[in-house]
Amino acid sequence: MTTDAFGVPLLSVRGLTKVFPVRAGHHKKMVPVVEGVSFDIMGGESLGLVGESGCGKTTVGRTIVGLYERDGGEVLLHGKKTSKSGDKALSKSVQMVFQDPYTSLDPRQTIADILAEPLRLQKVAPKSQWRRLAGEAVERVGLEADCLDRYPFSLSGGQRQRIAIARALISNPSLVICDEAVSALDVSVQAQVLNMLAELQAQTGVAYLFISHDLAVVRHLCTRIVVMYLGHIVEAASTDELFSQPLHPYVEALLSAVPEPDPRRARSKHRIVLEGELPALTSLPRGCIFCTRCPYATERCRQERPELQEHRPGHLCACLRADELQLVGA
Amino acid sequence: MAKQTEAIRAQGPLSSTRRGQPLLQVRDLRVSVNSRMGSYDVIHGIGFDVVAGEILGIVGESGCGKSITMNAVMGLLPSNVRVTSGKVAFRGIDLVQAGEPLMEQLRGGDLAMVFQDPMTALDPLYPIGDQILEAIERHSGARGNEAREVAIEALRSVGLSEPEKRLSQYPFELSGGMRQRVIIAIALCCRPSLLICDEPTTALDVTIQATVLDLIRELHEQLGNSVVFISHNMGVIASLCDRVTVMYGGQIVERGTVDEIFYQTAHPYTKGLLACMPTLETPREEPLVPIRGTVPDPRSQVVGCPFSSRCSKRMKICMREMPPEFVLEGQHSCACWLCMSEGLSSELLRVPPISAQISKEEQR
Numbered sequence: 064m065t066t067d068a069f070g071v072p073l074l075s076v077r078g079l080t081k082v083f084p085v086r087a088g089h090h091k092k093m094v095p096v097v098e099g100v101s102f103d104i105m106g107g108e109s110l111g112l113v114g115e116s117g118c119g120k121t122t123v124g125r126t127i128v129g130l131y132e133r134d135g136g137e138v139l140l141h142g143k144k145t146s147k148s149g150d151k152a153l154s155k156s157v158q159m160v161f162q163d164p165y166t167s168l169d170p171r172q173t174i175a176d177i178l179a180e181p182l183r184l185q186k187v188a189p190k191s192q193w194r195r196l197a198g199e200a201v202e203r204v205g206l207e208a209d210c211l212d213r214y215p216f217s218l219s220g221g222q223r224q225r226i227a228i229a230r231a232l233i234s235n236p237s238l239v240i241c242d243e244a245v246s247a248l249d250v251s252v253q254a255q256v257l258n259m260l261a262e263l264q265a266q267t268g269v270a271y272l273f274i275s276h277d278l279a280v281v282r283h284l285c286t287r288i289v290v291m292y293l294g295h296i297v298e299a300a301s302t303d304e305l306f307s308q309p310l311h312p313y314v315e316a317l318l319s320a321v322p323e324p325d326p327r328r329a330r331s332k333h334r335i336v337l338e339g340e341l342p343a344l345t346s347l348p349r350g351c352i353f354c355t356r357c358p359y360a361t362e363r364c365r366q367e368r369p370e371l372q373e374h375r376p377g378h379l380c381a382c383l384r385a386d387e388l389q390l391v392g393a
Numbered sequence: 394m395a396k397q398t399e400a401i402r403a404q405g406p407l408s409s410t411r412r413g414q415p416l417l418q419v420r421d422l423r424v425s426v427n428s429r430m431g432s433y434d435v436i437h438g439i440g441f442d443v444v445a446g447e448i449l450g451i452v453g454e455s456g457c458g459k460s461i462t463m464n465a466v467m468g469l470l471p472s473n474v475r476v477t478s479g480k481v482a483f484r485g486i487d488l489v490q491a492g493e494p495l496m497e498q499l500r501g502g503d504l505a506m507v508f509q510d511p512m513t514a515l516d517p518l519y520p521i522g523d524q525i526l527e528a529i530e531r532h533s534g535a536r537g538n539e540a541r542e543v544a545i546e547a548l549r550s551v552g553l554s555e556p557e558k559r560l561s562q563y564p565f566e567l568s569g570g571m572r573q574r575v576i577i578a579i580a581l582c583c584r585p586s587l588l589i590c591d592e593p594t595t596a597l598d599v600t601i602q603a604t605v606l607d608l609i610r611e612l613h614e615q616l617g618n619s620v621v622f623i624s625h626n627m628g629v630i631a632s633l634c635d636r637v638t639v640m641y642g643g644q645i646v647e648r649g650t651v652d653e654i655f656y657q658t659a660h661p662y663t664k665g666l667l668a669c670m671p672t673l674e675t676p677r678e679e680p681l682v683p684i685r686g687t688v689p690d691p692r693s694q695v696v697g698c699p700f701s702s703r704c705s706k707r708m709k710i711c712m713r714e715m716p717p718e719f720v721l722e723g724q725h726s727c728a729c730w731l732c733m734s735e736g737l738s739s740e741l742l743r744v745p746p747i748s749a750q751i752s753k754e755e756q757r
Contacts, residue, residue, distance in 0.1 A: 115598035116569075219687045249454040250625060251703075254669035254683035261680065276598065283671040283681065306673065320603035322628025324672055326651045329632035336607060337600050341568065393673040 071142040072103035073237055073270055074127070074157070080135030081119070081126050085345060094344045097122050097294045099136070101371075106237060109264065109271040111285035111302070113278060113317075117341065119294040120274045124240045127272075128157050155185050158231035162243035164223035168215040174201065174226055175211040181234040200229040203266075205259060221252035225259070232263060240272045245280060257284060278321050282306060290314050293344065293352045296371055300378040307392040310380035312357045318393040333391065351383065359388055416619050417443040417466065417587055422479035424458075424465050424643075426691075435461055435691045436643045437715075438479065443587065448613060448620040450634030450651070452627065452666070456688050458643040459623045463589050465489075467506055468496040483587065502532035505580035509592040511572035515564040522560030525579050532583040547582035548575070551608055570601035574608065581612060588613075589621045594629065606633055627670055631655060636724065639663050642689055642699025644715070649725035659727035662700045698729070706731060 081097040097119040104110050114120045125131045127138055129148045138145045138153075145153045158181070161167040168177055178197035182188050188196055198208040204225040215223055224244065231239045241260070245253045261284060263269065275281050281288060282302055289299040290311070298311040309315045316335040323329045337356045348354050350365040357364065364383055371381040382388075424436035436458045443449050451459045464470050466481050466488060481488040483504060488496065500506075508514040515524060525544045529535055535543055541560070548556035551574040564572055573593060580588055590609065594602040610633060613620050624630055630637055630651070637654040639647040639662065647660040658664045665684040675681070686703040689695060698704070701711040710716075710730050719732040 115600065221687055249688055250627075251454060251665060251669050251684035252687060254671070254681040255685070257671070258680045258683060278599070279671040279673055279675075282673060283675065283677055302677070316600055318673070320599040321673055322599075322602070322606075322626060322632055323674075324627035324631050324655070324667060324670060325674075326631045326655050329628070332632075334603055334607075336604055 072139075073106040073141065074104045074272075075101075075139040075142070076103075076123070076127060076136070077101050077139065078136035079123060079126060079133060079138065081122050081131055082134045087345065092345060095134075095294055096344060097126065100291070100294075100296055101136075102289050102296070102299060104238060104270055104272055107264070107268045107270050108287065109273055109285040111281035111288040112272060112274045112291065113276065113281050113288055114291035115276060115317075115341075117293070117344070118291040120276075120291050121242055123291070124159065124242045124272065124274050128159055128240060129153060130159075155234065156237045158234065158236040158239050160224070160227050160231050160239060160241045160244045163247050164220050164227055165247075167227055168223055170215055173212050173214055174218075177215075177226065178211075178230055178233055181230060185234045187234045196233060200233045201226070203232070203263065204229045205255075219252075221248055221256060224248060224256055228256070228260070228263070232267065232269065235267070236269065238270045238272065240274065242274045243276070244273075246275065246277065253280070260284060278317065290317070293341065293347060295352055295381065296379070297353065297382070298378075298380045299371075300375075300380075304375070304378055309390050309392055310374055310378065310385045310388075311353075311382045312359050312388065312390065313353050315390040315392075316356075316358075319391070321393065351381075353382075359384060414445050415442040416445040416484065417621075418480070418482040419462075419466065420480045420482075422462065422465060422481065423477045424461055424470070424474060425477045427473045427475075428692075430692065433692050433694065434477070434643065435474070436465070439640075439643075439645045440479075441638055441645065441648065443619050443621055444636075445586070445619055446617050447635045448610075448622055448633055450630040450637040451621060451623045451640060452625065452630055452637060452663075453640035454625055454666075454688050456691055457640045458691075459640050460591055462640070463506070463591060463621060463623060467500060467504065467589065468493070469500075469506075498532075501528050501580075502583045503585050504587050504589075505583070505585035506589040506591065507573070507576050507580050507593045510596050511569050511576055512596070514576050515572060517564050520561050520563055521567070521575050522562075525560075525575070525582060528579050529582050543582060544578075547578040550581070550612065551575070551578045552604075553578070569597055570605065573597060573601075573605055577605070577608065577612070581616070584616060585618060587619045587621070589623070591623045592625070593622075595624070595626070602629070609633070627655075627666060628672070639666075642695060643691065644699055644728065645718070646700065646729065647725075647727045649721075650723065653721075653723055653725040657721075657725065659721060659725065659732055660700075660729050661704050661706050661731070665703075 079097055079100040080095060082093045082095050084091045085094045100123055112120045126133045132147045140153055140156060175194060175197050178200055179193040182193050182196060197211055201208055201210060206222060206225055245256050248256060273281060273285055285302055287301050288305050290297050292313050298314050309318060316337050319335045323332055339356045342348060342355050350367050351369055354360040354364040369381045369383045371379050374380050374385050420440045421438045422436055423434060423438050425432050425434045453459045465476050468488060476489050526540050529540045529543050545556045548559055553559055553574055594605050597605060622633055634651050636650050638645055641662050647663050658667060668682040669684055671681060684703050697712045697714055698716060701707050708730060716728050716730045718726045718728045720726045
C-alpha cells in the first residue's frame with residue numbers, strides 16, 4: 064500500500080448514496096440501492112468489494128465513474144472533489160472492466176479501433192502513435208500483435224476479457240474498477256486472467272477496485288476487503304484479518320458457505336445456514352439490515368441500526384454485538 | 394410401449410432398483426451437431442453408469458459436453474443435435490429408441506431435471522401452483538384436492554414458507570433461491586428415481602447455494618433416489634458427490650470416487666482444474682497455476698487426446714491417438730497415456746455389457 068507524498072488516498076468515497084425509482088402500484092417510490100458507503104483506495108493497492116447479488120456493489124462501481132449520477136455523498140480523487148456525472152480528471156485516472164466480455168466490446172470495431180478509443184478520448188497520444196501503443200497493450204495482456212486487425216467475434220471469452228483489460232490500461236489510469244471481471248470465464252482461463260492482473264499491477268502500479276461475489280478470488284487478489292449487504296458496508300478489513308477473524312455474522316456465514324474443493328474438509332466443515340430470504344430493498348428492517356437472517360440477532364438488533372465502527376485497528380464492522388460475539392473464520 | 398409404461402407404473406419408484414444396482418447405463422454415446430458448416434461430433438462415444446442411490450458428479454468446463462450428455466439422456470436435444478449411436482438404458486428401457494410418447498411419460502415422472510437458470514425455467518405467465526400441478530396430474534394420477542395436497546407437501550419439503558399461499562404466486566414474486574426451490578419441488582413431486590441437476594446453483598449466491606445444496610442432499614437421503622449433478626465448480630462437487638466423472642472435449646477423461654478424484658488425481662486436466670481454482674486455503678502470495686490455452690472449439694476435429702494442446706505433460710503419442718481408459722485402483726480410471734504403466738487398459742477389462750433387458754427390448 065503506497066500513498067502519495069501527503070498520504071492522501073487515490074480515491075475516497077464518502078457517504079455515497081444512489082437511489083433508484085421503483086414503481087409501487089401507481090406511485091413511484093425512491094429506493095436507496097446504496098446508502099452512506101465510504102471507503103478509501105490507496106495508490107497501487109487492490110481493494111475487494113464483495114457481496115451477494117443485489118447488495119449494490121456494481122452500483123458503487125458505476126456511480127464512482129459517473130455511469131450513474133450519485134444522489135448523495137462525495138467521490139474525491141487525490142483529495143479533490145469530482146462532479147456527479149464523471150469528469151475529465153476522473154475518466155483519465157479511473158477506467159473500468161465489465162463482467163461480460165461478449166457485450167462490452169463493440170462487435171463492429173477492430174481490436175485496434177477498440178484500443179485506440181481511450182487514446183483518442185483522453186488525448187493521451189497523437190494519432191500516429193495509436194497503433195504502436197495498441198500493439199504494446201495487447202502484448203502486455205499476453206496476446207499477439209496480429210490480433211489488432213481482427214474483430215471481437217474471432218476471439219474467445221478469455222481473449223476478449225484480455226482486450227477489455229488492455230483497453231482499460233492503455234491510457235495509464237491509476238485505478239481500474241473490475242466489475243466481476245473474471246466471473247464469466249472458465250476456471251482454467253480465470254486463473255490466467257487473475258495472474259495477469261497481478262502481474263500488470265506489479266509492473267504499472269495501478270490500483271484495483273475488484274468487485275466480485277467470489278470470496279476465494281477476492282482473497283487471492285486483494286489486500287483489503289469491503290463487504291456489502293443490502294446497500295450498506297457491513298465489514299471492512301485487511302484480507303487476512305477478515306478471513307481469520309470476521310466480526311460481522313453475515314461475513315461469518317458467507318465464509319462458511321464457500322464450497323471447499325476438498326472432500327474431507329467439505330464433510331467436516333461447519334456451515335452456518337442463513338434462515339430466511341433477503342428482505343426487499345423497499346422494506347428494509349428498522350434495526351440492523353441483517354437482523355432478519357442473523358442467527359445472533361437480539362431485540363436490540365431489531366430496533367437499532369448499528370453504525371460502521373472501528374473495532375480493531377483498520378477493521379471496521381457494523382454490528383451491535385461485534386465485541387461480544389466470538390465468530391469463526393475460514 | 395403401453396406395456397412398458399404400465400410396467401414402470403407397477404414397479405413404482407425405486408421398488409425394483411436396489412441400492413448399488415445400476416439405474417442408468419450409458420454406452421458408447423455419440424452425439425453430433427448439424428450446422429451450416431456440416432455436422433461434427435460433440436460427444437465421442439462415452440459410457441457411464443449411475444448406480445441406484447448415489448450422487449454422481451459430472452465436472453468440466455463450458456463446451457466439454459456435460460449438459461449435452463444429460464440432455465441426450467432426457468431426450469431434450471435441440472433439433473439440430475442428435476444421438477448418432479449408443480445406448481441409454483434406464484430401468485431396462487433404451488431411452489434413445491424410446492420415442493416421444495414414452496419419454497413424455499418418464500420425463501418429469503421417474504426421470505426429472507433441474508436446470509441452471511431459475512429465472513427462465515418457470516413459465517412467467519402461470520402461477521407456480523399450475524406448474525407444479527401439471528407435473529403431479531400428468532404423472533401420479535392424483536387430481537383436484539388430492540393433487541393440491543401433494544403440491545403443498547412438495548413445496549413444504551423444499552423449505553418454502555406458507556406453501557398454500559405460494560401456489561397462487563407468479564414466478565416474478567419469488568427470489569432466485571425460492572424459484573430454484575420451486576423447480577426442485579416440481580422435479581421431486583413425483584418421486585423420480587433419477588434426478589438430473591444441471592448446474593442448479595451456478596446462478597445463485599453463495600449463501601443461497603449452500604442452502605440449495607443442503608436441500609438436494611437432504612432430499613436425496615430421504616428419498617434414496619439417484620442424483621446426477623453437473624457442475625464446473627470442484628468445491629460444490631467435493632461437498633456433494635459420491636462419485637465423480639470428469640469430462641473434456643466430449644470425452645470422459647477420468648472417473649472415480651470423490652476421494653480418488655481429489656486425493657489421487659491422475660489426469661493432468663483434473664490436476665489442472667484443482668490447481669487453478671483459488672480457494673480459501675491457497676497461499677495468497679503465490680500466483681495461481683493456470684492451464685494454458687483455452688477450451689478447444691468443439692467444431693475442430695481433434696486427433697488424439699483432446700487435452701493434448703493444453704497439456705504440460707504432452708507426449709508424441711498424445712497428439713496421434715486418444716488414450717483408452719486405464720483402470721487404476723478401486724473404482725478409479727483415467728484416459729491418459731501417462732497412466733499406461735500404472736493401470737490396465739479398459740480394452741482388456743471391458744466394461745460389463747449393458748444389462749440383458751436391453752437386448753430383449755431390441756429383439757422385440
